[in-house]
Amino acid sequence: MTWPDEGGKPCQGPCQKRVRVVTGRISIVIGMTNSAIAVSGLRKAYKDKVVLDGIDFEVRAGTVFSLLGPNGAGKTTTVNVLTTLLSADAGTVRVAGHDVASNAKAVRAAIGVTGQFAAVDELLTGQENLQLMVDLNRAVAGDGKRIVADLLERFELTAAAGKPASTYSGGMRRKLDLAMTLVGNPQIIFLDEPTTGLDPRSRRTMWSIIRGLVADGVTVFLTTQYLEEADQLADRIAVLDKGRLVAQGTADELKRQIPGTHIRLRFTTAAELDAAARVLTDATRDDEALALRVPGDGGTKSLRALLDRLDEYSLSAEECSVHTPDLDDVFLALTGHTTEVEAK
């Protein structure tokens, strides 16, 4: 069952949950308060190249939603449409309860955006960058200097506040970028690949900052190329491939769809492989590599059980390694091709 929306277009997916109450000429959509972002039938093409081919999803207020996909999947285009920078060819997009096409101003007042490249002014100092945001933000009330000082403190940039942003490291730039986005306390924050190009330590810092935002009640829309990042942060994940959503769900739901963590055992002779395969009946054989793939969660307990079992039958493997699924596995499982092909 589908409800027609204001534009008369059929509304799919998330809209089905809503109840429409019509009182005279005023129609109220109940359930809107709960959904920070609602996208239905979104399409976008550049000339004849289709970038987004009809995508639907809903983000509940106060949660983290992650759009996962390789380069060129359409992640940034989605962010640009949702943040009023690009207009869609078809479909409806509501952000913070407002239509992005007809009420862009109201949407802009409710959101903060951190783009794919740290959009900081390199010739200005960290402090001046934040002050610029305060000066330009209509929503800022009260002591601007105080807001700047608090943000510098919160992002551990106080010591570097007087230095030009061009001297900042990649991680510091991202932090400054995010701090600038937070001026004016937006209720919904868009982060387009916030950790791409960061070293592991800065990535972890960024993750803990994002978790802090969510704890404050902010809704986060995050795009990423890394399954681990989506896994760490997101309440719901949507996998985008060639402009279509190929899967949607919680991290656990997605992982159930992909080849799970497994232990790989390599043997020296075919005879050993045969013997091990007879013992480990749930394993998959790879005769060419003389290897066995044993499903397991990668924890010490299951690993010990597996090794004990080999010992029991006096078997030994030449090599033992634990494999966890990565984005490539997700893509292979969901789309039948790897991310490499996509990334060109």
Next chain:
Amino acid sequence: MSKSHSLVMLRRNFKHIARNPTSVFNAVLMPIIIMLMFVYMFGDAFSVGVDYIDYATPGLILLAVCYGLGATATAVNSDMTKGIINRFKVMDVSRGAVLTGHVIASVLTNVIAIAALIGVAFLLGFSPAASLPHWLGVVGMIVLLGFAAGWLTVALGLSAKSPETAGLAAVPLVMLPFFSSAIVPAEKMGPGLRQFAEYQPFTPIIETMRGLLNGAPDTTDAIVAVAWCVVIALVGYLWARSTFKKRA
């Protein structure tokens, strides 16, 4: 609200100019170096009928406007490609505030560069016959030209793929004065080039300034010069506006 936004943006543009020595070098020192080069090195080789410094100064004023443009194109483009303009757009900062900030900063850089250039010209023996109204005319012409070229450059900067190509896109504007009556009179050039020099927009603009500085402005030149500036400004403004709106 928008008025204060414009002020904030303008203040940002000024900080940029003050902190970017390359842009200051190109905009302010380069025209002076070229002036010294032409007047000292080549000046005696050109016979233009009058003292060469008096002939060349109006042309070098125009050159000074053009030399400032590369920095403007690069600055606008890096705002675009680094996502700063997107950030402003999402914050509802008006197109007017963002782009006008760049144009005004560009015009003011021009004015500063030209003031320095005219100062050096006086040291080199520049002796114009202009009265105060003529000087006001010169200033008006400079501001109008700076404004027109500024809008065109902002449009070029917005459309270019990278800051490097944006800087390159401004090169024709820097070269164009050499193919006008800036350095030598158009009638001394070879066929083809001569016609080009006579009809390109910079020649009437230079001739207008030359007339004003000599105390004998030519009305036809002035009308053509103003018309060119208005057309260039309008094209630049409309192009910049549509690119700003479309590009994300």
